[in-house]
Amino acid sequence: MSPQKTTRRRSFSTRRGLVIAAFMAPAAVFVALFTYYPMLAGSQMAFRNWNLNNLSNTDWVGLGNFQKIFADPNFYVILGNSVLWVVASIVPQFIIGFALALWLRRKFVFRGLYQALIFFPWAISGFLIGILFRWMFNGEFGVINDLLMKAGLIDTAIPWLAEPGTAMTAVIIANTWYGVTFFAIMILAALQSVPDEVYEAAALDGSGKVRTLFSITIPYISTTLALTVLLRVIWIFNFPDIIWAMTGGGPANQTHIITTWMISITQRGDYGQASALGLIVVAILLVFSAFYLMAIREKKGARS
Amino acid sequence: MINHETPAARVVRIVFLGLWLVISLFPLYWILITSFKTPGAIFSYPLTYWPEVFSLENYISLFQKSSFGTYVFNSLLVATVAATVATFISMLSAYVLARFEFRSKGAVLMAFLVTQMIPAFIALGPLYLMMVQLKLVDNRFGLMLIYIAVCIPFSTIMLRGFFANIPDALEEAAMIDGCSRFGALFRVIIPVMKPGIIAAFIFNFVNCWNELFLSVTLMNKDENKTIPTALNGFISSFTIDWGSMSAAAVLTIVPTMILFAFASRYIVQGLTAGAVKG
Numbered sequence: 001m002s003p004q005k006t007t008r009r010r011s012f013s014t015r016r017g018l019v020i021a022a023f024m025a026p027a028a029v030f031v032a033l034f035t036y037y038p039m040l041a042g043s044q045m046a047f048r049n050w051n052l053n054n055l056s057n058t059d060w061v062g063l064g065n066f067q068k069i070f071a072d073p074n075f076y077v078i079l080g081n082s083v084l085w086v087v088a089s090i091v092p093q094f095i096i097g098f099a100l101a102l103w104l105r106r107k108f109v110f111r112g113l114y115q116a117l118i119f120f121p122w123a124i125s126g127f128l129i130g131i132l133f134r135w136m137f138n139g140e141f142g143v144i145n146d147l148l149m150k151a152g153l154i155d156t157a158i159p160w161l162a163e164p165g166t167a168m169t170a171v172i173i174a175n176t177w178y179g180v181t182f183f184a185i186m187i188l189a190a191l192q193s194v195p196d197e198v199y200e201a202a203a204l205d206g207s208g209k210v211r212t213l214f215s216i217t218i219p220y221i222s223t224t225l226a227l228t229v230l231l232r233v234i235w236i237f238n239f240p241d242i243i244w245a246m247t248g249g250g251p252a253n254q255t256h257i258i259t260t261w262m263i264s265i266t267q268r269g270d271y272g273q274a275s276a277l278g279l280i281v282v283a284i285l286l287v288f289s290a291f292y293l294m295a296i297r298e299k300k301g302a303r304s
Numbered sequence: 305m306i307n308h309e310t311p312a313a314r315v316v317r318i319v320f321l322g323l324w325l326v327i328s329l330f331p332l333y334w335i336l337i338t339s340f341k342t343p344g345a346i347f348s349y350p351l352t353y354w355p356e357v358f359s360l361e362n363y364i365s366l367f368q369k370s371s372f373g374t375y376v377f378n379s380l381l382v383a384t385v386a387a388t389v390a391t392f393i394s395m396l397s398a399y400v401l402a403r404f405e406f407r408s409k410g411a412v413l414m415a416f417l418v419t420q421m422i423p424a425f426i427a428l429g430p431l432y433l434m435m436v437q438l439k440l441v442d443n444r445f446g447l448m449l450i451y452i453a454v455c456i457p458f459s460t461i462m463l464r465g466f467f468a469n470i471p472d473a474l475e476e477a478a479m480i481d482g483c484s485r486f487g488a489l490f491r492v493i494i495p496v497m498k499p500g501i502i503a504a505f506i507f508n509f510v511n512c513w514n515e516l517f518l519s520v521t522l523m524n525k526d527e528n529k530t531i532p533t534a535l536n537g538f539i540s541s542f543t544i545d546w547g548s549m550s551a552a553a554v555l556t557i558v559p560t561m562i563l564f565a566f567a568s569r570y571i572v573q574g575l576t577a578g579a580v581k582g
Contacts, residue, residue, distance in 0.1 A: 019485055020400050024412070027397035027456050034431070034453030035419050041430035050429070100324060103317045106309070114321065116568040118328045123564045124557055125514030127532055131539065131553055132331045135338065135546060143334055146351045177327065209313075231420075238423045241516065245539060262425050263517065271429035278426035285421060 046276040052269030065276035074253060074261075082257040084168065085243075086236045089175040094229065096176075097183025102213075104184065105191050122181040130245025133174035137161055137246070161247055164254035171243050171255055178242065183228065190224035191217070226296045233292075234285050332557065339363070339550040346547055362547035363555075369548065370534065371526055376555065378444060379513055379530040386448045387508035390455035394504060395497075397456070398463035399489060403472070416457035424454075424517065432521050442528050447519060451512045459504040466500030467493075503570040510560050531556050 049061050069075050104115065121129070136143050139159035148154045160170045194217060202212045218225070240259040243249065249256035249264060256264075258281055265274040309317075338346060342359045345352060366372050401409060431450060432441070440446025470493060478488040494501065516532040523529050529537075535556070538549055564571070 016404070017406075020404055020406055023396040023400040026393040027460060028412070030393065030449075030453040031415070031419065031456055034450050035427065035457075036415070038427035038430035038434060039422060041434075042426035042428070045429060096324070099320065103321055106317070112569065114325065116565060118325060119568055119571075120561065120564055121328055121332075123510050123560045125516065125532060127514070127516045127535070128553055128556055129331075131535065131549065132335050134539075135550065136331060136334060138546075141347055141349070141351065141546075143351060177331070180324075181328075234421050238421075244516075248539075259423055259425060262423070266425060266428060275426055275429065278423050281423050282421075282426075 042271075042275045043279060045271050046279050048272050050270075050272035050275070052271065061272070065273050066280070068273060069276055069280065074256075078253070078256045078258055078261050081168070081255065082237060082259075085172065085175070085257050086233055088172045089179060089236055090229065090232055092176045093179040093183050093232070096180045098187050100180065100184040101187035101191055104188055119181050119185065121178055122185075126178065126239060126241030127245045129174060129178050130171075130242040133170065133177075133242070134161065134246045137170045162251055164251055167247050167251060167255045171246050174242050174246060175236070175239075179232070179236070182232070186224065186228045187221070190221040190228075193224075194220050223296075226292075230289060230292055233288070237285060238281065335550045335553050335557075338546065339554045341547070343547045346550075362551040365545075366548040366551045366555075369545075370538075372534070372552065372555070374527055375529050375531045375534045378528060379532075380559075382444050382447050382451065382530060383509050383512035386451035386455065386512045387505055389448070390452045390508050391459060391501060391505045393452070394456050394459040394463055395494075395501065398460045398467055399493070401460065402464045402467035413461075416460055419457045428517065428521055431518070435522060441522055442525050444528060447522055447530075450518055450522075451515065454515075454518075455508040455511060459508055462507065463497075463500055463504050466497055470496055499570045502567050506563050506567050506571055509563065513556075513560060 046065055047060055047062060048058050049064070050058055100118070104111065108114075124132075137160040139145070139157055139162060142157075142160065144160070145154070145157040149157070158166055160166045198216060198220065199212065202216050207215070237257075238259055240257065240263055243255055243257060243260050244263065247255045249260045253261075258277060262274050262277045262281075265277065337353070337355060339362050340358045340360070341352070341355045342357060342361055345355055345357075397412075401413065435441045435443075435446050435450075438446065440449070474496065475483075475485075475488040475492055478492040479485065483491060514532060515530075516536060519530045519533045520536055523533050531552070535549075535552060538544060538552065
């Protein structure tokens, strides 16, 4: 930076401050007022008796709401469901998304059109995707049973959404279908950041396709991969829409994850308990993120 | 050459890409086909993969049995206004966050990122009470205000990635030529930024168009409902009228599909710019 430029910047510092404040203010006000304020207000409800059906008594109850949750055996089942939901959705999403991204790197005719078509599901709401799959997994008129029977894989129609085990499988399939695209986009973007020279060097050394993938491509984009996975874990953990539309948490609460459970508690009017559950979610995700980021850092340190 | 591909690899690639295309599009095909079947054909066995008669009966009954036209209008109004305002506001904040160094910058970025992680449901109850106090329950303007706030953090992060890709020299030249900062931003930067702004707008629009839980909480009267709220009402009833439901689903998907077809490459660019630079 030239000395002239520095003085110019310095002499306008008040003005510069005004520009920053004026440009930042609308965003800051909106987010503070309609996101942070209700979030903080919601957090304090977690320590109160806060029920829409009885607002005459909104006393502080300390950790009462939390105790109620931890004493409820459903909580542990639902926590297990949430973990299953995240892991069983993210693993196939990641693998299929990665494969798509690798194959999409090569130019071919209609690649733009192809990308637009396969990226499209991502523009549909999770809720509507739930409705689509609820119809396809319908026990009597569902197309999935029909296709499976035509393929000779099953003999009789499966009542997918009426049985706990198959209902969970069905919601996870729907979520996988939905999430592949996002991984494909992010990984494709990351792959494009790998310089060609790196591959040329690898080719000169005579390393094969698989070897190149594991010892060059993946390490090169590992930071992006790790962060994308982290963001997706958080997002899927907090993503009730598909389940809400497909099963509403049923049958017999068996497809509830924490956030769908939270919605059904909210609908009963018990905001105190729902907020307590919300804080538990935040705590779980914070602890998970901290451990995850630490693990990544350690791995990086070990390699270099 | 790195781009060398053996015939076997080529076959695997084409089969995989083809298969995934079919899997991606099949649910959409199926709901579209269902929406054009006669109610009798929807519930007949064996299933038909191509209807003998294409009927508009489901669409007609959807509009007759519910005020679907009103829901579409509400969704269009709320999503368009909220996405426009949110994109404009985000553009200003993204510009500042990309161009200036200031003390609270890290904190602002962190505050925006955190909004993406905390479950929105914590805010649901207090937002409802706040809207009661402001007399904005069952009010489209109230819903717009909240949607604007929900859209700002992500579109700011996304646009910041775009701004960072544009060289400083461009607006410095404009300012030396006598433009104010505002002038430089609007005359020089924004034209260059068009793909990013379109991407952010579409992203915001799609998010508002699809949003469910806030609108379910805030919109009770039939004349104020948005499409997702109305769909939620349909599935909560004991028997679902799958004919009308599939027609409603198609009508919900089509507008986003049109927007997406027109701008998908901007969206991909926008997401990736935000991802790589953010």
